[in-house]
Amino acid sequence: MLTSLINDADSLERQNEKLRKITEALMRRVEQSTDDSGAAYAQFQRAAMLEEVVRDRTRELERTLELLNVSNAKLASANAEAEEARANLANAIETVQEGFALFDAEERLVMCNSRFGKHMRDIYHLFRPGLAFADYVRLVSRSPYLSLPDGETPENWAAQRMLRHRDNHVVFNARMAGSRWLQVSEHRTPDGGTVVLQTDVTDIMRLERQERERLLDDQDKLIRATLEHLNQGVCIFDRQGRLLGWNRRAGELLSIPINRFHLGAFFGTLYDRIRSELRFIDHADERSIEDWVAHSTRRVPLSFEIGIGSRTLAVFAQQMPNEGFVMSFTDITSERDAIRAVNEVNETLERRVAERTLELQDALRVAERANASKSRFVAAASHDLLQPLSAAKLYVASLENDVHSPELAERLSKASSALASVENILGALLDISKLDSGRTELNVGAVSLGVMLDQLRDELQPMAERKGLRFRMVPTRAFAQSDATYLRRILQNLLSNAIRYTQTGKVLVGARRTARTLRVEIWDTGPGIPDNQQDRVFDEFHRLDAASSAEDLGLGLAIVERACRLLGHPLRLRSEVGKGTVFSVELPLAAPDGLPKPDDSGSATGIGSLHNRIVLLIENDDNLRNAITLTLEGWGIDALPCAGLEEAETLLDEIDIAPDAILADYQLDHGTFGTDAIQRLKDRYGPLPSCVITANRAPDLQQTCDRIGAALLHKPLNLADLRRFLTQAVA
Incomplete structure (x- = not known):
């Protein structure tokens, strides 16, 4: 029952007041009770207990009041310190020489100093705590004290300002009325607020402008000096065709008095001055020049030649970034005179060459007829002699088994060797006559170079071993585009020649690939070929050392040279006396199995224009x-x-x-x-x-x-x- 009468949510004073009333009521009931059963004593006992509870609650209430008083004292002290700190902050930002404003995380103005916005007297009084940042930007954009750029509206300026406000750090310059400049910078605070600083940079901007004007003036003097030292005439025009700059050389080349050049003179005026004396040399004409000047946008560079009096000038015109244009004039009179002189000399030489060519053609036709007659004679004679020569060889061979005398056998061997030499000579002469006749039939196709070299190795290896030489061929799987018969004869003659003239050492054969060709090289360690003999070794019957090469007829290299020339295979020779010789034959690459050789489809075979390259x-x-x-x-x-x-x-x-x-x-x-x-x-x-x-x-x-x-x-x-x-x- 007592618990229901006392609410724990009540304050201590209210609870004590209820307890006192309950105690008084109980005491009154005890005093007025006439019950002899002892109920009065029980009530008194309960009243005593309640009184003890009241005393405890009273003591708790007193302690709570003491704590409350202490808290109120601390709060008052803290409020005093906060007010002092706020006053100190206000005094501190007031001493700042720049405009200062602080916006909280909710984009509301917290405080600002008296210099913030002082250049905008119409809205200065509106900068009070609680002002939204967007309203601050809107007020500034509409203030007449803000000088907006040409074509900029307050709405566009405000939109751009709010867009930049999203960045953590913002710095920009704003032009104010009266040619004053403010530098505005924004910085984010750790709690998401914004600090805005306004700095008057008018003096700095004026100094920069003065320095810029001084630099431009110095640059103008430098450009003027440069123009005057140029050997070319230069004229600079703006987009309306008005003269902005020139040099004296332009007046000299165009035959215009220098007093006719003045700032703002129109192109047409200067053009009329020389129109009567002007003549166009190449593709340009008067209309094309006027049209080019009239089109103030997207002019392509223009170059042409003109003649004024005895001068020839090269003119180059080009548009500048500001849609103006510059023209330069170069005196090329001496160059054109030199070209004309060269052309005249070339024409004279061409006439002489043509006359000499006709004479050489007549002589060549006579020589060709003689050579054809000689080739036919050699071919016929060689063919007719080979038959009885073969018969003689058969007769000599038939006697070898019947002759038992060593002396006669030796003579018979020498006769057989002599007949073989004659047969080789006639065969070589027949080959040469076929090659010289120009009527040789070629069967060009893919040739397996590896197979051909293996065959030649098997054929010539015994000859090299008899002389004690090391004979080596580097294996290859390449295919060459050539005639198999003549290519084999070329390589056979070169290898035989290398083995024949090499007394000690080795003979090495290999093939090197290049981008489009295959170069077969034959190296030997023979005596070498002197420089003055390297061109003559390809002549008929020419031998360097007849004593050491008695079996050599001097026709092998002549056949090689003619066959390579017929097939279009470049033949090269490198040699050093005492160290050896290298013969190389360059062959076009081919695909295996007779496939066509790789073409150069990606190469540039078309004809391009050389103009302006x-x-x-x-x-x-x-x-x-x-x-x-x-x-x-x-x-x-x-x-x-x-x-x-x-x-x-x-x-x-x-x-x-x-x-x-x-x-x-x-x-x-x-x-x-x-x-x-x-x-x-x-x-x-x-x-x-x-x-x-x-x-x-x-x-x-x-x-x-x-x-x-x-x-x-x-x-x-x-x-x-x-x-x-x-x-x-x-x-």
Whole structure:
């Protein structure tokens, strides 16, 4: 019952008050009770217990009140400290020389100093705590004290400002009324708030502008000095065709008095001044120039030649980024005079060459008739002599078993050997006559080089072993495109010749693959061939050492040379006296089983235009460099002539353009080579078409050019070959 009368949720004062009332009521009932059974005493006992509870609750209430008083004292102290800290913070941000504002994580203004927004007097009084950040941006965007860029609306500015507000750090400059500038920066606080700082940077912007104007003025003086030192005439026009800059050389080349050039003069005015004296030399005309100037957008570079008086000028016009344009004028009178002189000389030479060609053709026809008659005679005579010679050999062979005298047997052997030599001579003469006649039938197809070399090894190995030579063939599975009969005769003669002339050492045969060909090489350790004899070894009946090669008739290499020429197989010879000789025959690769040889479907065989192509020329000889440059320009090529690699790299860095092709002399100054220059430029710009020009005809130079992927042209330079290379390079 007592528990129901007292609610634990009541305060201690309320509970004590209820207990007191209960105690008083119980005491009254005890005093008024007349029950003799002892109920009054029980009630008194309960009242005493209740009084004890009241005293305990009272003591607890007193302790709670004491704690509450202590808490109130601490709270009052904390409030005082907070107010002091807030006052200190307000004083601190007020001393900041910049505008300062703090927004909380809810994008509401917490506090700001008096300098924040002071440049906007119309909205300055609205910056109060509780202002939303979006409202702050909207007020600033509509303030007349904010100078917006041309074409910018307040709504667009506010949208861009809110977009940038998403970043953690924002810094930008805002132009204010009165040519003042504010730098506004935003930074995020750890709790997600935003600090905005406004710094007046007007003085800094003015200093930067003054410095920029000074630099522009210095740059203008530098450009003016540069223009005046150019050997070209230069005129610069704006998008309306008004003159912005020029140099004195332009007036000299165009025959216009310098006082006619003034800032703002129109192109048409200057053009009318020279119209009557102007003549166009190439494809350009008066209408095309006027149309080009009239189109202020997307002008393509224009180059043409004009004549004014006795001068010939090369004109180049190009649009600038601001839609203006610049024209340059170069005096090329001397170059054109030189080209005309060269053309006249060429015409004279061509006439002489034509006359001489007719004479040579007549002589050639006479020689061909004589050679054909000689070949027919040799073929007929050789064929007629071979039959009785074969009969004589049979008769001599039949006597070998009947002769028992050693002296007679030796004579018979010598006679048989002599007849065999005569037979070989006639056979060789017959082969030569067939090759010289030009009527030889060829059966060109895929030939297994490995099978053919194995057959020749089996045939010639005993001959090498009898002389004590090491005879080795490197195995190969390659197929060559050739005539099997003549190819076997070529390799057989070269191998027989190597074994015959090598007294000690070895003979080595192998095949090397290149990009499109197969090169068969025969190495020996023989006596070698002197330089003055290397061209003569292919003549008929020519022997280097008759004593050491008595069985050699001197016709084997002559047959090899003619057969290689007939088949189109390049034949090369390298030799060093005392060390040995290397003969090599270059054969086109073929697919096995008679399949066609791989074609160059990916190669550039089409004809491309040379006009406006960029060709880098590296030639250390001034006269030859100038002559080639004039020739290239005559074909419409933009030539970049350089004396060496260093000058070429500097020029390419300045124009920042990779050339379409490279022409390089092989032997340059300071011990450098054109092949090294080409390789260095290819490493830098990629696989550029390139060509080496040289008077050096060493066989290993072709290998070097093949290794770096460059063509090879020999001096004196054949212009047809040069043009063919450039046409294929740009295709």
